Amino acid sequence: MDPDILISACNLYQTTPDVLIPLSGGHYNAVYQFPCGDKHAILRIGVEDCSPDQTLGMLEWVRFLSREGAPVSAPLPSIRNRLLENLVLYGTRYTLTAFEKAEGTLAENIPPSEWTDELFSAIGRAAGRLHSISARYKPDRKSRTRPQWFESSEIQEATTLLATSTDPAREKLASLIGELKHLPTSPTDFGLIHDDLHFTNFLIQPGGPVTIIDFDDCGYGWFAMDVAMALFDVLVLYHLPDELEAQRFAARFMSHYLAGYHLEQDLSPFWQSQIQHFLKFKELCIYATLMGHADIALPDTWVGRFMRGRAERIANDIPYVVLAD
Numbered sequence: 217m218d219p220d221i222l223i224s225a226c227n228l229y230q231t232t233p234d235v236l237i238p239l240s241g242g243h244y245n246a247v248y249q250f251p252c253g254d255k256h257a258i259l260r261i262g263v264e265d266c267s268p269d270q271t272l273g274m275l276e277w278v279r280f281l282s283r284e285g286a287p288v289s290a291p292l293p294s295i296r297n298r299l300l301e302n303l304v305l306y307g308t309r310y311t312l313t314a315f316e317k318a319e320g321t322l323a324e325n326i327p328p329s330e331w332t333d334e335l336f337s338a339i340g341r342a343a344g345r346l347h348s349i350s351a352r353y354k355p356d357r358k359s360r361t362r363p364q365w366f367e368s369s370e371i372q373e374a375t376t377l378l379a380t381s382t383d384p385a386r387e388k389l390a391s392l393i394g395e396l397k398h399l400p401t402s403p404t405d406f407g408l409i410h411d412d413l414h415f416t417n418f419l420i421q422p423g424g425p426v427t428i429i430d431f432d433d434c435g436y437g438w439f440a441m442d443v444a445m446a447l448f449d450v451l452v453l454y455h456l457p458d459e460l461e462a463q464r465f466a467a468r469f470m471s472h473y474l475a476g477y478h479l480e481q482d483l484s485p486f487w488q489s490q491i492q493h494f495l496k497f498k499e500l501c502i503y504a505t506l507m508g509h510a511d512i513a514l515p516d517t518w519v520g521r522f523m524r525g526r527a528e529r530i531a532n533d534i535p536y537v538v539l540a541d
Contacts, residue, residue, distance in 0.1 A: 340476030414449030
């Protein structure tokens with residue numbers, strides 16, 4: 217990161233470059249830890265990739281979630297009392313945000329051998345709490361909104377990549393998007409969601425709270441989409457080549473995840489039945505973005521495992537995983 221940017225950023229958050237600790241995990245941002253009073257905070261610096269209103273839409277939502285008791289890492293204001301700061305250097309516009317540092321281990325870094333039913337339930341309860349509070353959220357300004365689910369960057373990328381392809385995935389994705397657009401959007405079931413709620417975005421403290429982080433992809437969608445994302449990801453992490461084993465594990469995961477979820481938020485049988493469609497939706501999008509990926513040829517990578525036989529499964533309408541009714 218350019219030293220001039222770091223100095224300017226530190227001035228805005230009352231810290232200095234010499235105490236910044238670089239952290240890994242930022243795909244689109246440089247991420248640093250810095251002392252903030254008697255605790256620590258996270259500073260994120262990235263090239264601006266969406267309008268300031270969209271970023272503020274995310275930050276104001278997360279602030280609301282935090283104030284209402286959701287298990288999230290709260291945004292922190294700058295010395296100018298702004299949740300979002302922008303800097304321009306050498307013609308490039310940068311976005312600066314800061315958050316409370318949440319303690320814990322990323323769920324994806326917990327070995328599958330240490331996964332427990334209690335872990336699945338705790339993650340589900342955290343998601344349910346987030347959704348129950350989000351259902352009450354109303355943006356202060358209409359301009360500070362977030363994309364609809366069908367406007368997400370993931371869908372835009374997938375449809376663009378498939379646009380000139382003869383792969384059956386192109387028509388199947390277009391058809392599924394059309395079907396999903398006809399689902400009901402009651403505020404009890406549809407609202408601002410995390411939209412990337414996989415194991416990388418849950419921080420786990422043994423015997424303690426679960427914290428949800430990284431809301432950059434949030435947008436308007438069905439709460440069941442976040443539930444489906446958790447199952448989708450856990451099956452990628454815990455790869456089971458045997459179909460029946462995968463079904464048994466999915467049933468176990470969903471049973472305990474939903475037991476925790478239902479302590480905070482209802483998910484009716486109708487929306488549970490839609491999880492199968494949301495899984496297929498995610499499968500098609502991920503498949504499109506991985507076509508031609510160099511790691512497809514590497515069988516021990518997650519890309520290689522995910523893409524093995526995937527084209528045939530999609531062409532033949534085989535579910536991502538069969539869920540029990």
